[in-house]
Amino acid sequence: MNEVILKTVNLTKVYERGGKKVHALSDVNLQINRGDYVAIMGTSGSGKTTLLNMLGCLDKPTSGSVILDGVDITKMNESELSKIRRDKIGFVFQAFNLIPILNAIENVELPMECAKIPKDKRRKRARQLLNLVGLSERMEHRPHELSAGEQQRVAIARAFANKPSIILADEPTGNLDSKTGKHIMELLGRLNYNIGTTIIVVTHDYKMASLTGRILFLQDGRILKKEKEGTYLGRKK
């Protein structure tokens, strides 16, 4: 049975700059099922980051709503939102955003520290996650001692730390060569398969999008009617 984990209803975001309005998102209606691995594709300026920021409670829409796990997050206050961000959502960014003075295992532990998980428990989970992303030999390395692809794998392990319902990734392959980018998309697919976490990746690169199970298209702030299947088959439903 397909269960909807994330839904937007007429989601609209209008920015104002110098008296001019920019319609970054217009009436976006989309539904993502629990356990899916989905790509949202669009050219630069089409509204991808704006959409992800709304889905991830990082910014508020001008109108419309975002329903995550049956709850309308657009009605929440800042402290409720920060709890949702910490407990339900894992973020992966184009520039990795690792803490430079912390090594790999400490970076993965950080969100668990914020969630007040005891030290021995979070160390154990960080080790397991770094094993899962193939970095068991790099746990003590700081970000500058890792390749770009390895840094992104640490960031992915960190995104899974608090067992989120959903992972949101904004151009996770944007700073990587195409071969490493493909490995990162395949790794996200394996984690989706093994753990079952819903994953949404935004990208401008069709080659990367096609490695997910479903591709949605964003153009000028609107989701197009057409959508495509990717090559990722996922779990048997």
Ligand SMILES: Nc1ncnc2c1ncn2[C@@H]1O[C@H](COP(=O)(O)OP(=O)(O)OP(=O)(O)O)[C@@H](O)[C@H]1O
């Ligand atoms: N804070 C802001 N203030 C005003 N306009 C903004 C702001 N953020 C984004 N925009 C505008 O909204 C539109 C969508 O921007 P967004 O960053 O979501 O695009 P994107 O699809 O992520 O692009 P890229 O692929 O280059 O990252 C663009 O026209 C952009 O100029």
Ligand SMILES: [Mg+2]
């Ligand atoms: Mg963007």
